[in-house]
Amino acid sequence: MDLSLRNLTKHYGDLLVLDDISLELSSGEIVCLVGPSGCGKSTLLRITGGLERPDGGQVLQMSPPPANSLNPLTFIFQDFALLPWRTVEGNVSLVLEDRPIGEKERAEIVADVLSRTKLSDFAGAWPRQLSGGMRQRVAIARALAVRPAVFLMDEPLSALDAQTRDLLMEDLVQLWLRERFTALYVTHNLAEAVRLGHRIAILSRRPGRIRDIVTIETPIDERRHDNPGLIAVQERLWDMMREEAEAAERELADG
C-alpha cells in the first residue's frame, strides 16, 4: 500500500513540533526517519498511524489496503508494549480477538507467526520471563499476525543491548527479504538507517522539517558493514545530524 503524507503540521500548545512535512512511501519500501531528539519523529509516526490528529495536512492511503490485511497500519513500539498479564500466545491473540475470524483460524495464525519469529517454544511464557530481544520479537509476531500493509516502527531496537540489536536487525532484514513489507522506521542510530532503509529522511531540529532525503541504491541483501559507499552515506548523514543536534543543544541552553 502506498502512503502519502501531505503538509503535516502539528502544535502542542504554543510549541510547533512538525512544520509542513510531506513524504511519500511506496509499497515494499522502507523509509527511515532520523533526526535530533525531540524533533517530532514519534509525533509524525503517531499521526501517520492515526493515533493523533495533525493540525494541518493529511495522511492519505493511495490505494486500498490488501483485502487480507486486518490492520493496515501497524505499530512496533520502542518499549514493546506487551501486556504483562498475558502470555506470549495471549499477547498475539489479543490483537485478533476483535476481528471476525474463528477460534481455529486465530489459533492457526498465532502458531504461524510464533514459528516465523522462532518463538514457538515460548508460547506459554510470561513477558517478564523473556529477554528484551525476545520481547521485541513477540511484538513483531503480534504485528505480523494482523498482516499489516505498512509497519510503523518507533525506535524498535533502541531498548536493546548492542548484540541483541544486531541479531534482531538481521531478523528484520530477513523478514523484509521474504515479505517485502513497507515500513516507516524511526531511529537515532544511523547505522540502522543505512542497513535497512531504501531512503532516509533527515528531520531538522524542532520544529521538525524534512531537511534532506538520501536514497541508498545498494540492495538491502548486499549491504555490508565495510561497504565504502554506505560508510560515506553514513558520514554525510552524521554531518547533517550533528549540525542539527548542536543547534538544538544551543537552543536549549538559551532557554
Next chain:
Amino acid sequence: MADNGTERQGTPVPFRGGGYRYRPMRLIGAATFAILLAIWEVGSRTGFISSLVLPAPSEVASAFGYLWTSGQLWEHLSASLGRLVSGWVLGTVLGVAVGFAIALFAPVRASLSPLVAAIFPVPKIALLPLFIIWFGIGEASKVGLILFGTFFPTVIATYGGVDNVDRGLVRMGQSFGLTRLSIARKILLPGAMPAILSGMRITAAIAIILIVAAELIAAQRGIGAYIQMAGSLFAIDQLVAGVLILSALGLTVSAMITLLERWLLRWRG
C-alpha cells in the same frame, strides 16, 4: 600503602550487605503464639492474672466449645457472614463500576470525585442511626452500612489503579484497532487489578469493623450481638471467645484474598 614490605599486605573488604530481605519463617510465628498462650494459661492458673480481668485460655476454649456444640456459633456466625458477604460484594462491585466510570469519563470524574472525597472520610458507623431510620432495624440497614463503607475505598482504589495503567498499553490497543470494551476489559481492568485487590484487603477489614459495630448497637444475632450480650452478663470467657472468632474471621478473609491475589496476579511471578 605497601611501601615497606616485599609482599603487600591486604585487609579484606568488610562485609556490609545482607539483611533487608524477606525470609519466610512460619515456625517462629506459630511458636510466638504458643509461648504467649502458655504464659497466659500459667498466669491464670497461678492467679497472677485474675480471672475477672482475663479468663484462662482453657476457659475461653470451653466457652467456645459450648458455642460450637449448642449450635450458637453457626447461628451468630452465619448472621454476621450473610451481612458481611452481601454488603461487601455489593459495595465492591458497585465501587469498581463507579471507579471505572470516574477513570474513563471526564464529566463523571468532575462530578463524582469531589463527592467521593467529601463522603469518604465520614466514619460510616455514624450513619447507622440514619440507616436504621431509612431502612428499618432489620438486615437492610446493616447490609447498607457495609455497602456504603466499602464502596468509597473501592472507588478510590479503582480509579487510582486505572489512572496508573501505562498509557502506552492503551495506545497499543488503539493502534491494533481493539474495541473500547476490549481495551477496558483486557488492558485497563487487569492493569488496575493490583490496586483493586489491595483495596479489597482494606475494605474487607472495614466491613468486619462495621458489621461488628452495627451488631453491637442493634442486633439480636451476629458475633457483635454475642459479644454485646456476653459483656452485659460479665461473661468474660464468652466475650474473649467472641473476640477471638473475629480475629479468626479476619485472618481467614485475608488468607482468601491472598489466594485470590496469587491467582489473579500470577503473571507478576
